[in-house]
Amino acid sequence: MPSSTKSPIESPIEQSTLARMLETMVPAGADDADLYLQHSESESISLEEGMVKHVSASTHQGIGARVIKGEVSGHAFTDRFETPALMEAARAARAIAEGANSLSPVAVHDTQQTRTLYQPKNPAEAASMPARREMLERLDGLARSIDPRVKQVFASVASSFSNIHIVRMDGAHIHDARPLVRLNISVVVEQDGRRETGSAGGGGRFGLDRMLKGEEAERLTREAVRLALLNLEAIEAPAGPMPVVLGPGWPGILLHEAIGHGLEGDFNRKGTSAFSGKIGEQVATRSVTVVDDGTMPERRGSLNVDDEGTETQRTVLIEDGVLTGYLQDRQNARLMGMEATGNGRRESYAHAVLPRMTNTFMLAGEDRPEDILASLDRGLYAVNFAGGQVDITSGKFVFTTSEAYLVENGKIKAPVKGATLIGNGPDVLTRISMIGNDLQLDPGVGTCGKEGQSVPVGVGLPTIKVDEIIVGGTQA
Amino acid sequence: MNGSQMQEMCLRLVEMGKKRGACDADAVAVCDTSESISVRHGQIESVEREDGRGIGLRAFIEQKNGLAFATASTSDLSDDGLNRLVEQVMTMARISAVDPDAAPPSGADHPEHIDDIDTQADIWSREAAQEAALVCEQAALSFSEDITNSEGAEAGFGTSEIAYASADGFAGGYAKSTAGLGVSVIAGTGSGMQRDYEFDRSHSVQGLRDPKALGQKAAERACRRLGAASITSRKATVVFEPRVAISLLGHLSSAINGRSVIQQRSFLAKHSGQIIFPEWVNIADDPDHPVGLGNRPFDGEGTRTNARTIIEAGRLTGFLTDRYAAGRLGIENTGHARRGLAGDISIGPNNLIWQPGQISVEDMLAEIGDGLLVTEMMGFGVNGVTGDYSRGATGFLIEGGRITKPVQEITIAGNLSDMFASVAAAADDLTWFGTRAAPSIAIANMTIAGQ
Known part of the structure; x- marks a missing residue:
């Protein structure tokens, strides 16, 4: 993807504020320093007893400030984005070093990233909640249809999307947007009073639609059932x-x-x-x-x-x-x-x-x-x-x-x-x-x-x- | 934000949920601050400071055949952030399935009065923490010439405020503080290197063990592992030191978790009321213990907590429950709901204590004669559904009632049902590790695999 088509990096904290943080926190003679700004959204839905009854989401953001001098490092982490809290964090990170600050002003500037190993999109947007629920219900039915010994099915699908901003000591602002999805299936089988379990999972850095459309979810479900049934026959290990x-x-x-x-x-x-x-x-x-x-x-x-x-x-x-x-x-x-x-x-x-x-x-x-x-x-x-x-x-x-x-x-x-x-x-x-x-x-x-x-x-x-x-x- | 502001924010969030159509709701808010310092070879290696806050909402809505709910949390406490949170929860609750047994939070058995359970009088200054870490590491490094390297010592102090409110008007909160000190050092060189550690955590700095003694103990532990080798496979009695014996408490509490029982994912699902340990074994859960770090006046649903005997004279008294599990299993609510910011409500113990025995560790080893003392374990080879157990271990051979030589590269295996029934002795050395305490525990007839 040519870098010229990219728009300026949108950051939850203005670049001028990030520059002030760096100016505050970097002592003279520091070997390295950076800010790590993160905004993550995650969603998870899970099925048990045939019902999708657990649905949850979280939004988490914060910033980490770090200063390194030789083998020594100072860190401050906060999720308050008001300027006084940010400056307090910057001062705390520099607590490892006495003496004067590095006097040079910092100009935070965008660094275009040329790599695209994954789509910079929230994977949750690729599949509606009802579609996800429908899939889990389908996998539950599939697992139970494979073998009557399947007594319990647990299935969950989770996604997260993290926007990461790294600002280095010299002001270089690097952005990465990271999707991640995960599907898990676990079953409990029972035969003659013996209970065993089997599980399988899969995922990667792509949209949830991939998990819903392809045959991978069905394959994982069959795999979980196969493993559980196999365990019913398992003998003591040597x-x-x-x-x-x-x-x-x-x-x-x-x-x-x-x-x-x-x-x-x-x-x-x-x-x-x-x-x-x-x-x-x-x-x-x-x-x-x-x-x-x-x-x-x-x-x-x-x-x-x-x-x-x-x-x-x-x-x-x-x-x-x-x-x-x-x-x-x-x-x-x-x-x-x-x-x-x-x-x-x-x-x-x-x-x-x-x-x-x-x-x-x-x-x-x-x-x-x-x-x-x-x-x-x-x-x-x-x-x-x-x-x-x-x-x-x-x-x-x-x-x-x-x-x-x-x-x-x-x-x-x-x-x-x-x-x-x-x-x-x-x-x-x-x-x-x-x-x-x-x-x-x-x-x-x-x-x-x-x-x-x-x-x-x-x-x-x-x-x-x-x-x-x-x-x-x-x-x- | 102070405790009462957090409770007010929780109440406000619950109200916002009700205005958007929730028939019941509860909210939890957490505010943490912590500082830590690590030193290595007598120099500061790292200084960390953290403050974090967040709020979570669980909302129930009425649908045709019953109630459905969803949970969400955010660290963005602005008005916009809270509005988005409520919007998100309500949208998600609408796609959630109706659970005929849903247990909304209103009407829980709330505590009438909440005492301050931990006072925060003694914040550790960075200088004092640094000094403790330096003393601790120095004591370890100078313990013996066999100590060759250090992974460093760390000292930290943190406070945490937890607030909760539910739609029936209950609001409560409590604060906790934790001080911690630990060190890890290496004895020997090259392929003979051995690492070991020692750490302590307490409500207060005064409650921590002496830094020097702690450092010496870590060094002694690393030194005595020098020359460790595998042993031949055998069946033998295995003694779990307190720091590994607490893992047995973890396996027990997972197995008696009401949710695991409902899900048929516990090897103890059919054992309520049965004798599962020898009759002299007693295990308790205490939400108000002077030493334990798991104290809380109410659980994750606002239900008052109570001390409980989990194993009484070898008998499993019942399962740990929240409102939902109690309803489903038709048993009492033991007030063990756990609620973090992210994810759903779960069930877990407060402070678990394996009551100590009468004999010293030395007498216990003498009585055992030949066996294995385990001081560290590796891996996650425990199957909660079947109780099958197989883990990597490090420790010492017990021969003729005495510790003879260090052992590594072995596994210990069995089944937790058999292991619980085969507990042969508990020593008098009860030791606390945060929210769990155990003495040295001997378990007969385990399989050791080695060379």
């Missing part, structure tokens, strides 16, 4: 070390936990990551290449610019098994003498910027998925996962299966109950012996938590075989 084949797509959460967090700039600058100082070292089998890519159109983890106004990019984290890069925000990049990689993110105006992942995935290999499964003598085939977590410092990470099968002699024996898998980040990737040619990205459901902040992310993986990882079932 306990102990064994080879595991991970299915494509969402199991990429392995990468997110095992290495992604460990490569975030803050932990590495501070030397607290199990990956600290390992750049250039072989940390994975030679055929493993892992990237973090914030530039994929309409993906949940994508951003035109990160929350510091840096354009997102494709960063190679591991190339042919060798650790090649970190994920950086501006402050950590500056302190480490590296370039910012467009990974500076914050949950909202009221949170600090941290280096975070966008969409993290492993490139496809050459093995056929069926050959990978056939090579498994006795082990676990894990196709779907719930959440995961990592201890950055010890490198230990977990992720929990939501669909997994016991495999013997290359054949699926039986589904097993959800079990947590635990491994060690710096060596799990050295145990990858086969990589499929079937890279898939997740359906748009990832949310990453760090220091109490949640941000949307994506993951992806081809089918892979990990020669040994500890499976935390109950059958020791």
Whole structure:
């Protein structure tokens, strides 16, 4: 889209006021400073017991002021837009620095953004509330029609639209308008007194009409029912070390936990990551290449610019098994003498910027998925996962299966109950012996938590075989 | 904005809703301010100041076959912002489905009198908070030569005002304050690095543990993890330290949440009145506790809160409810509605307390003989519908009644129904973590998966 067609940036706070805030808050010798102005509107409707009885919306706006000098940062967050409150915030942010202000006046000026990875429109406008309600009722009927054992259906559709304004120390005003939608289906099934649940979800940065029109919603509903019915047959999961084949797509959460967090700039600058100082070292089998890519159109983890106004990019984290890069925000990049990689993110105006992942995935290999499964003598085939977590410092990470099968002699024996898998980040990737040619990205459901902040992310993986990882079932 | 202004704004919003056609409504307003400072390696790392406000409205409308409702919130408290909010709620309520069991807020059992539950006499100055963080981190860094790095120490102080009003004319409010101090340090180097932390939260600065003792404890925790390794898979008794034992209280309160019970999403849905723990186990919920941070005089629907025994001599006394869940389940309203600004009303406990036992932790370990002490857990492997439980763990091997060596890269697994029934002992070391308190808890016969 040619930039000449864009109109001036409309900001909820006038640019002259933003300029006064910067003039007030930036001390002499500051390395960086910015304002982060956010206006978000979100809507959610959900169905249970066949009725859409929960409908809610929220409007949230506020501004975060930040000043950085070396390793020190000052932050102030407020949702009051009256000038005295804004100036008070500006003064609070500069509280880290004594002495004189930077005397130069700031001229806030528009910076045209050339990227359009998603439409700058409120996704809620693309589908009326009654249309959304109708869809959820239809999905409820669909789930119940698939199998009489379906006793409860929970379906929800949520959307948000965030207008983000970043004003840098030099007055550059960067604007990004971010849509995000999400559909969730969860069912409870019952057979002979045994109750089980299954769920599925999807979404991304596009209009709600996409969710309503396409077949994705129906597919997710069938998937939730399939998983729940499968769980009715699930046997106790095994306990102990064994080879595991991970299915494509969402199991990429392995990468997110095992290495992604460990490569975030803050932990590495501070030397607290199990990956600290390992750049250039072989940390994975030679055929493993892992990237973090914030530039994929309409993906949940994508951003035109990160929350510091840096354009997102494709960063190679591991190339042919060798650790090649970190994920950086501006402050950590500056302190480490590296370039910012467009990974500076914050949950909202009221949170600090941290280096975070966008969409993290492993490139496809050459093995056929069926050959990978056939090579498994006795082990676990894990196709779907719930959440995961990592201890950055010890490198230990977990992720929990939501669909997994016991495999013997290359054949699926039986589904097993959800079990947590635990491994060690710096060596799990050295145990990858086969990589499929079937890279898939997740359906748009990832949310990453760090220091109490949640941000949307994506993951992806081809089918892979990990020669040994500890499976935390109950059958020791 | 002070408390009474917030209550007036809530009343006004409820009136605005009624004028636009709501047959019943309630509103909640929240006003928070907080400041925090973090230090690392003896230097200030970050200073944060936040003030935030917001108001939410829930409106019911009458339709042909009953009532429907919607909820919305905004941080724009201007007249325009409030008008837009009311317009939005009314539009949404019209597309919401009629629920024959809808429970509008009017007529709730409101408290007659509201005492100030937390006084805000002692605001922490930035200088004093900074000093506490510095002392805390220094105590951790100088604890041992094995301490090699710091993730920093943080001290913070915040206040929160909550106001509520409903269409029956009730308006009330209360204020809360919280002080917090925490530190996280690293022992060892390279692939042997171990991190651990210690933190404390309280109503007041005076209620916080001594910064120096807190820092030393964090360092001691990190040091004693050095050399941790996996162990072989086995069945064993697992002891949950207080800071991980409180997660068991979380699983229990989710399972006895009236909404989960209605939705058939709880493994305890059919267990009201039944013995689910050994007969010496007692667990309480207290909305007016001198230490707990979850105190409140009324719940998210204006219903007065009451102390309640949740597990009495091993027996589940009932489910936690709000007006809706009580009506649906045909049981009493326990006053556990929770209401934030965003999203819908939910149900949750106030301050949960697992009553401590009589024996010391040392005696408990001696009695157990061989087992595992868990000090940290990872992951979310808990299924609320079935009770299936599988989580990553870190801790220590217990051999011959004593802690022998640090353990990591293992999982512990079982089923919460079995785990609750297999609680073998509770020690006398009751410890508070904000809104939950628990002693060390031993659970027999769990599966440990390791090398």
